[in-house]
Amino acid sequence: MAISLAAIGMMRVAAIPAVLAALIAGMLARRWKLHEWGAAGVDMGARSLLRAGVALIGVRLSFEQVSGLGWTVALIAVGAVAVTVLGGAALARLFGLSTARSVLSAGLVGICGASAALAISSVLPQSPQRQRETVFTIACLAPALADQAIYDPAAPGTRPLVGRVIERGLSDELNDRHYLLVEATDGRTHYVEIGGENVDTFTGGAFVRIAPVATGVREADHTVAAVAAANGGRYDIDAHLEYDAAATEAFAETHVRRLEAMRRLTSGVTREADGTWIIAPDHLERAVAYEAARAADRPVMVEALSSQPLAKLIEADAATWLDRELVAADPVPLRDAGFGADARDAQARRRQWLIAQGLAEEMGGQTAYRADMIDALRRRDLLRTATQLSRELGMAFTEASDGDHINGIYRRPVDTMGGRVALIEKSREFTLVPWRPVLDRHLGKNVSGIMRGEGGGFNGSAQHTPRTFQPAS
Secondary structure: OHHHHHHHHHHHHHOOOHHHHHHHHHHHHHHOOHHHOOHHHHHHHHHHHHHHHHHHHHHOOOHHHHHHHOHHHHHHHHHHHHHHHHHHHHHHHHOOOOHHHHHHHHHHHHOOOHHHHHHHHHHOOOOOOHHHHHHHHHHHHOOOHHHEEEOOOOOOOOOOEEEEEEEEEEEEOOOOEEEEEEEEOOOOEEEEEEEOOOOOOOOOOOEEEEEEOOOOOOHHHHHHHHHHHOOOOEEOHHHHHHHOOOOOHHHHHHHHHHHHHHHHHHOOOEEOOOOOEEOOOOHHHHHHHHHHHHHHHOOEEEEEEEOOOHHHHOOOOOOOHHHHHHHOOOOOOOOOOHHHHHHHHHHHHHHHHHHHOOOEEEEOOEEEEOOOHHHHHHHHHHHHHHHHHHHHHOOEEOOOOOOOEEEEEEEEEEEEOOEEEEEEEEOOEEEEEEOOHHHHHHOOOEEEEEEOOOOOOEEEEOOOOOOOOOOOO
16 A cells, blocks of 8 residues: 555656556565565565456446447457467567567557556566566566556546557447547647547548537527527528618528527527528537537547647747747646647747747847747748748738638638638739638638637538628538
């Protein structure tokens, strides 16, 4: 118990893996000869308690979780573990490792890391080398379980995750559901279920921001309920315009699209043949159920912060994620491990580049950034991209300023060094605006909106409307 508590303390204070902390604590205990009077407790911990712990870890993998993956995927996983364990043991023996180390290494990699190695060690034949072989295997090969996590967007207090994409794959082939492995700024590797709708492609080294999907009642739901309450439980565009004289037909149509989406997914509303919608008294509760159903299919929002790896951003002549973090009032915390350590190093090198470019300067041991640094870098990147696109499209580029009303056809997203922008075509010219995920629903369609300052982005809708866009479905 003392060694366990010491390991937990070191893990929290020094941010090191619990298994490594336990090994250090155990070495210190032996150095101080505590094992001489605690031998019975150590033996019990290494046998009974260890086996119980491994069993409890196994209990977390329930029948429902396995069946949720699909039995095809489950069988592939079992086969992969068997091949890894047997093949790894054979290769280890081929390279001259002992039988104990071969089996320990194969089990550690093929099953669940340090827990598997310790469990296997407890049932290996007694020998003077067994303990040494076990320690070597865990210290050199074990991925720390404390540095691996499953991202649960539904958990209370879940915060957005920023990190580098390691792998993207199918979590459920039959239902086309995907996952991401993300090495985050907290130094841990997170498994993230991202669902199957409009899944983007992420190249190696790209990094993203992942956040839970909002599931609350939207303003559009309150408006529909209010219009229906004033119209005998029915909603249509005419009733909406009569209820709110300031509303436009295009704005009312966004509410119709949300109702149609609710009808298709949850049957929460009914549409009459004449286009009138029957709205139940508990419409807001049905809207919550609809949002919950949507979140089950697409539980998180994945925003591409950069399609380029960190190394390419250090000297990029563009406003990058590194720059925004350097000037942010509340930057993303960076743990000195994994992607967090890489991002910290990249920020330090980016600082020196900014100073060399005259966009920042050292003052009293601190770095002061030019007030217009982000805008200057963003505009350089925008004009460079626009010049290339103008030659490619044979069209003139019009630069949009803050507050401008933009109207045109959304043609496609364009990835730049500073992030993704949207190409909006109007007549024989085009403009570029900050991309938002909602725009991809309107690819090839007319959109309109207002350009806003840094951080505001472009708010676009699928129809002509002077209002700031609020997604309706």
